Amino acid sequence: MTSPKSPETLLIRGGRLIDPENRRDGEFDLLVAEGKVARVGKSLAAPAGAQVIDAKGLIVAPGLVDIHVHLREPGNEGAETIESGTRAAAAGGVTSVVAMPNTQPPIDNVSGVRFLLRRAAETATVRVWPTGAITVGRSGERLAEIGAMAEAGAVAVTDDGNAVPETQLLRRALDYAKMFDLTVIEHAEDKSLMADGVMNEGPLATRLGHKGIPRQAESIAVARDIALAELTGAHLHVTHISTRESVDLIRAAKRRGVRVTSDATPHHFTLTEDAILRYGPNAKMNPPLRTEADRKAIIEGLVDGTIDAIASDHAPHTRASKEQEFSAAPFGIIGLETLLPLTVTQLIEPGHLSWPDAIRRLCSGPAKVLSLPVGDLGEGQPADLVVIDPTEERTVSGFSSKSQNSPFLGWTLRGFPQLVLVEGRVVLRREALRAAPAR
Amino acid sequence: MKDLLGLEALTPAQIEHILDVARPMKSLFTRSIKKVPALRGKTVALLFFEASTRTRSSFELAAKRLSADTLSFAASTSSVTKGESLLDTAKTYEAMKVDFMVIRHAASGAPELVAQAVKARVINAGDGSHEHPTQGLLDIYTILEKKKRLDGLKVVIVGDILHSRVARSNLWGLTKLGAHVTVCGPATLIPAGLPEVFGPKVTVATRLDEALEGADVINVLRLQRERQQGDYFPTVREYTELFGLNTDRLRKAKPDCLVLHPGPMNRGVEISSEVADGPRSMILEQVTNGIAVRMAVLYVFANPEGLPATPPDGKQAAKAVTALKALE
Numbered sequence: 001m002t003s004p005k006s007p008e009t010l011l012i013r014g015g016r017l018i019d020p021e022n023r024r025d026g027e028f029d030l031l032v033a034e035g036k037v038a039r040v041g042k043s044l045a046a047p048a049g050a051q052v053i054d055a056k057g058l059i060v061a062p063g064l065v066d067i068h069v070h071l072r073e074p075g076n077e078g079a080e081t082i083e084s085g086t087r088a089a090a091a092g093g094v095t096s097v098v099a100m101p102n103t104q105p106p107i108d109n110v111s112g113v114r115f116l117l118r119r120a121a122e123t124a125t126v127r128v129w130p131t132g133a134i135t136v137g138r139s140g141e142r143l144a145e146i147g148a149m150a151e152a153g154a155v156a157v158t159d160d161g162n163a164v165p166e167t168q169l170l171r172r173a174l175d176y177a178k179m180f181d182l183t184v185i186e187h188a189e190d191k192s193l194m195a196d197g198v199m200n201e202g203p204l205a206t207r208l209g210h211k212g213i214p215r216q217a218e219s220i221a222v223a224r225d226i227a228l229a230e231l232t233g234a235h236l237h238v239t240h241i242s243t244r245e246s247v248d249l250i251r252a253a254k255r256r257g258v259r260v261t262s263d264a265t266p267h268h269f270t271l272t273e274d275a276i277l278r279y280g281p282n283a284k285m286n287p288p289l290r291t292e293a294d295r296k297a298i299i300e301g302l303v304d305g306t307i308d309a310i311a312s313d314h315a316p317h318t319r320a321s322k323e324q325e326f327s328a329a330p331f332g333i334i335g336l337e338t339l340l341p342l343t344v345t346q347l348i349e350p351g352h353l354s355w356p357d358a359i360r361r362l363c364s365g366p367a368k369v370l371s372l373p374v375g376d377l378g379e380g381q382p383a384d385l386v387v388i389d390p391t392e393e394r395t396v397s398g399f400s401s402k403s404q405n406s407p408f409l410g411w412t413l414r415g416f417p418q419l420v421l422v423e424g425r426v427v428l429r430r431e432a433l434r435a436a437p438a439r
Numbered sequence: 440m441k442d443l444l445g446l447e448a449l450t451p452a453q454i455e456h457i458l459d460v461a462r463p464m465k466s467l468f469t470r471s472i473k474k475v476p477a478l479r480g481k482t483v484a485l486l487f488f489e490a491s492t493r494t495r496s497s498f499e500l501a502a503k504r505l506s507a508d509t510l511s512f513a514a515s516t517s518s519v520t521k522g523e524s525l526l527d528t529a530k531t532y533e534a535m536k537v538d539f540m541v542i543r544h545a546a547s548g549a550p551e552l553v554a555q556a557v558k559a560r561v562i563n564a565g566d567g568s569h570e571h572p573t574q575g576l577l578d579i580y581t582i583l584e585k586k587k588r589l590d591g592l593k594v595v596i597v598g599d600i601l602h603s604r605v606a607r608s609n610l611w612g613l614t615k616l617g618a619h620v621t622v623c624g625p626a627t628l629i630p631a632g633l634p635e636v637f638g639p640k641v642t643v644a645t646r647l648d649e650a651l652e653g654a655d656v657i658n659v660l661r662l663q664r665e666r667q668q669g670d671y672f673p674t675v676r677e678y679t680e681l682f683g684l685n686t687d688r689l690r691k692a693k694p695d696c697l698v699l700h701p702g703p704m705n706r707g708v709e710i711s712s713e714v715a716d717g718p719r720s721m722i723l724e725q726v727t728n729g730i731a732v733r734m735a736v737l738y739v740f741a742n743p744e745g746l747p748a749t750p751p752d753g754k755q756a757a758k759a760v761t762a763l764k765a766l767e
Contacts, residue, residue, distance in 0.1 A: 203632030207447070209547035209569030209604060212631060280552070323526055325546030327567065 008424060009033045011046045015055025015387060019062060020360045021376035030060060032383040035424035040379060055387055058418060059355065062363040063095025063126075063384035064340060065375050067185075067263060068160070068239050068311035070332070071097070071128070073119060075104025080316035080402045082116070083123035085336070088314070088401035090427040092337040093386035093417035096127040096367070096374050097314075101138070102161040108133035108144040113152040125427050127384070129155045129372060134173045134184065140165045143173060150180040155370045158185035160239065161286075163221050165191055170225070174234035183235045183261075183370055188221035188246070189287065198327050200273045200288040208276070210326065213288050219245035226253045229260050237369055238262045240313050242287035244297035251306040261369045262301070263309040266335060266342035269298045271407065279407035281322045281329035285315070299352050302361055309366035312339045316403030334401045338408045344390065344415025355390075387419035440746040442554040442561040443736055445570035446611035449746075454612055456750030457735050458580055463760035464738070465731035468504050475763040477738055478507035484537040486528070487564070488514040488544040493702055493726065494564050494574070498541050501733035510537060529553040539737065542566070547604075560740050568602045574701055575608025577732040579616065581721050582656050584728070585697055590617035595650050595692075597682055598660030598709055599628040599671070605701045609658060614640045623650040624660075624682060627671040647682055651691035658699040659684050662709045675708055685711040689719065697721050 010032040017028040017040065029044035030037060046052050066089065072080035080088075082099075089097050099116060101107035107116060113130045120128035132149035136142050138159045146157050157177055163186055164170040170186075177184050194217040199205050201212025222238055226249060229236035238250060241262050253260045267285065272292050275283035283289060301307035315332025322329050343362060347353045353361070367375030374384055395412045398404065420428035446454065467475060483502040487495050495511075502509045510532075523531075525544070532540060533556075540561050542550040547567030554561040565571040579589065586592060594613055600606045600622045613620050614637055622633065623644040633643055644650035651657065664675060672678045689696065698710075698719045706712050715722060738760070739746050750756065 201631050203635040206630040206632050207607075207636045209567050209607060211568075280548075320524065323524070325525060325544070325549045325552060327546045327548075 008426070009047055009050040010421070010424070011044060011050045011052045012055050012060055012387065013044070013052055015058045015060035017060045017377070018356050018359045019377040020356045021364045022378045025356050030377065030385070032421065032424045035383055037377050037379050037381050037383050040377065053387070053419065059388040059390055061359045061386055061388060062375050062377050063386050063420065063422065064093050064362045065096040065366040065372060066094045066312050066314065066336060066339060067098040067309055067366040067370055068265075069097040069099055069314045069336065070102065070316065071099045072316055073103065074115065078402075079318050081123070082119045082128060084400070084402040085314070085316070086120075086124040086126045086128060088334070088336045088399060090125045090420050090422070091400040093340045093388065093420050094126060094336055095384035095386070095420065095422045096129060096372060097336070098129045098131060098155060098370060100158065100160045101131050101133045106133045106138045107131070108136050108138065110145065110148045110152045113149050113154050117153055126422050127374065129370070131156045131158050131185065133157065134159045134164055135169065138162055140169065143169070143176060146173070146177055146182065147180055150182050154182070155372060156183040156185050156237070158187065158239070160185060160187045163187055163189045163191065167224060167228070171228050171232060174228055174232040174236065178232060178234040181371070183237050185237045185239050186221070186225045187240070188218055188225055188238050190217045190220045193217040193220065198284060199276060200290050202273070202291070204273050204276070215243040215245060215290060215294070218243050218287055219249060222246045222249045226250070226258055226260055229253070230256075230258050233259065235259045235261070239311065240265050240268070240287060241298070241301075241307065242268050242290050243294050247297045247301040247306055251301065251304070254306060261308045262306065263311040263366065263369070264298045264302065264307045265311060265313045266339055266346065267333060267407070269295060269302065270342055270346045271295070275407055276326075281324065281326055282333055282405055282407045284326060284329055284331055285313070285333055286331035299347065302347065303352055303357075308361070308369050310339065310343055310361045311366060312336050314401075316401055317405045318403060322405045332405070334399060334403055334406050336401065337399050338396065338406065338413070340386075340388065340417060341413035341415045342408070345413045349414070383421050383424040385421050386417045388415055389418050390415055392416055392418075440748070442550070443572050443740060443746070444551050444554060444561065444563050446572045446575050446608050446615070447570065449615070451615045452750055453746055454576070454579070454615060455753065456746070456756060457576055457732070457739055458583065459753035459756045460739055460760055461576075461580055461728070461731045461735035463757045464734040465728065467760070467763070468730060468734070469727065474504055474506055476506045477763055478502065478505035478741055481507045481538040481741060482510060482536070483507045483539040483541060483737065484510040484512065484532045486512045486532065486540055486542045488525070488542070488549070489565070490515075491543050491565070494543060497726070497729045498564060498733050501730050501737060504730070504734055505737055507737065525549055525552060526556050529557050533557040533559055538741070560745060562736060562740065565604050567604065568607070569604050570608045570611070571604040572608050573729070573733050573736055574605050575612040576736070577725055577729040578609055578658060578699055578701070579612050580728045580732050581699060581725050582697060585721070586655065589613060592618045592655040593621065593653055594618050594656040594658060595621045595623055595654045596658045596660065597623045597647060597650070597684060598662060599666060600624050600660070601628045601630045602663070602666070603660050605660060610637045610641060614638060621650045623647050625672050625678070628666070647688060648691055651688060654692035654696050656697045656699065657684060657692060659710045661701065661703065662705055664705070679708055683709055683711065684714050686713045686717070689714055699725060701725070
């Protein structure tokens with residue numbers, strides 16, 4: 001990470017500290033020193049030279065951990081770079097991003113992982129955790145050097161964008177990754193059933209004349225993958241689930257004790273396929289937006305813990321590539337900067353999730369999925385944190401990301417970050433939150 | 440309404456208005472007067488991103504009969520092969536100040552994308568599996584010419600419904616005007632949720648013999664042989680066996696049943712020669728009517744406000760067209 005500002009001594013005073021891992025939800029002061037959470041307590045005195053931030057009426061929480069992000073570097077720097085993508089993360093209160101390996105070339109070997117870490121050290125604003133491909137070239141044919149990538153710093157393996165089509169190969173990948181305590185992240189999709197579909201199969205696709213992707217393209221793969229997790233005892237993480245059936249399958253598997261976790265995106269708990277009528281290619285993603293029943297099931301999964309994490313599936317695409325015929329436009333939308341406000345506006349405000357439960361799904365939940373040593377604000381932990389104004393309303397008018405492919409442009413949302421720290425360094429500070437003089 | 444993107448967006452009165460204008464148009468160009476000055480000075484760009492002979496010729500002729508200038512474009516010989524985007528192509532023609540863009544495109548929704556970006560009127564000449572509104576209109580025109588009404592008629596559409604824009608435009612238009620439509624084809628070629636989309640007037644069938652009982656109209660869709668590669672059906676022979684329209688099968692329908700086909704035909708595949716060339720066949724009549732309908736579409740949409748939300752009554756509309764003749 002770059003160090004625009006060296007770690008400061010900061011006292012964040014009077015905010016509502018929400019740190020579910022340390023069972024805290026209440027008014028606490030939090031002292032940041034030398035990049036770490038130095039102390040958490042009531043009425044802490046400010047050390048000499050400390051900046052004091054008055055967080056009264058604000059929420060202080062661990063920085064968000066987004067375990068599904070496409071940074072597009074190397075290969076598609078026109079859409080995003082590690083520099084711009086992590087700036088977008090900071091703007092969204094995300095202090096850790098897990099980078100998907102479907103770059104060009106894909107990150108399927110040690111030098112790819114090292115490249116990412118080096119570029120992150122040179123240019124990133126927030127923490128970047130690399131992942132490696134499961135198979136060489138993400139082609140689903142033979143195993144990549146998973147052990148060596150784990151050694152080099154990959155925190156998981158995934159062929160994201162593709163499922164591993166061969167059941168035998170996925171079984172081997174799970175067995176193999178287990179040796180390194182590495183999670184296998186599956187983009188669960190039966191490719192032959194998906195075929196050249198571009199949106200959810202059903203009446204709307206029929207009406208628009210678009211090729212459909214049946215929901216079973218996902219649930220068949222989820223069922224298969226769970227069966228293999230059961231067979232191998234390895235940790236399977238199913239990413240961006242979109243259907244009621246997937247939620248049901250994972251819920252049942254968890255009850256049986258299978259080592260399976262999952263995440264879902266804000267767009268799948270906010271939108272349905274009808275969004276296509278309004279947003280066109282900015283509502284085209286894979287998995288596709290589904291129906292209202294699915295949207296509700298995703299929310300239920302987040303409420304009961306079937307879904308461990310909210311992840312953005314931040315997928316930048318240039319304007320030119322999205323301003324095409326619907327069938328020709330690529331899948332995906334950006335999401336780092338709307339992850340938090342959509343969670344606030346769509347899940348917390350309507351009463352689906354309490355603040356602590358939402359913070360759990362955004363911070364410690366995803367961190368635990370991949371055993372990342374972040375996501376909580378215990379004393380001695382790195383000072384990765386976000387201060388949120390739960391009431392400030394903003395109309396989304398643009399993004400720090402290099403790409404602007406979002407259906408949420410023009411939406412009025414609440415719960416934007418005011419201050420973001422990564423290892424004690426200020427990476428975002430909004431005007432409203434100026435330091436008060438130290439007492 | 441600025442653009443004709445599909446029949447879904449049209450009210451029954453708007454559909455009837457276009458047909459009311461098409462009738463005198465047909466008598467104009469099928470008699471001695473081949474050309475009227477209605478669109479003199481207007482330019483119609485025919486932007487065919489996907490190969491088509493008949494629709495393009497039909498639009499071209501329709502435009503010329505109305506004295507418009509036409510501009511042709513074929514994707515295979517244009518800058519599209521050099522990687523130009525659809526919107527850039529459309530904006531280029533916009534800069535040439537064309538009045539109409541008639542668009543044929545393989546991608547569903549492509550004309551709508553253009554329509555949102557240009558001031559010119561966009562007429563959808565077939566987009567992917569979405570709609571082919573002028574084909575729907577000319578099919579309805581043809582049926583009405585013979586049957587005088589649609590209300591209560593039973594129309595059977597046979598073939599590849601899944602990929603068919605002709606089927607979708609027919610479904611919208613026919614159901615809006617009160618017909619009952621049975622779609623029939625291999626289950627693999629019937630899209631999901633048809634009754635949800637088109638309502639209770641639509642029935643889905645997979646046995647053609649049963650579907651044809653009591654039919655007033657049969658619209659036979661072209662079978663694209665490449666669908667066999669997609670395993671939608673095992674062989675063309677089996678398709679013909681199950682879904683081909685022949686003289687025997689035609690007997691199940693009403694004695695005065697009309698047979699339509701949007702063309703081009705695969706004789707002996709989806710339709711036998713006896714039926715295609717038989718007395719019930721409207722196939723060549725459809726081609727003639729296509730020009731009348733496309734003339735009507737261009738004429739109506741050339742109005743400053745495009746297609747009126749509440750169109751004038753039929754007699755008035757027809758009178759205006761008949762008056763054109765006097766000018767020539």
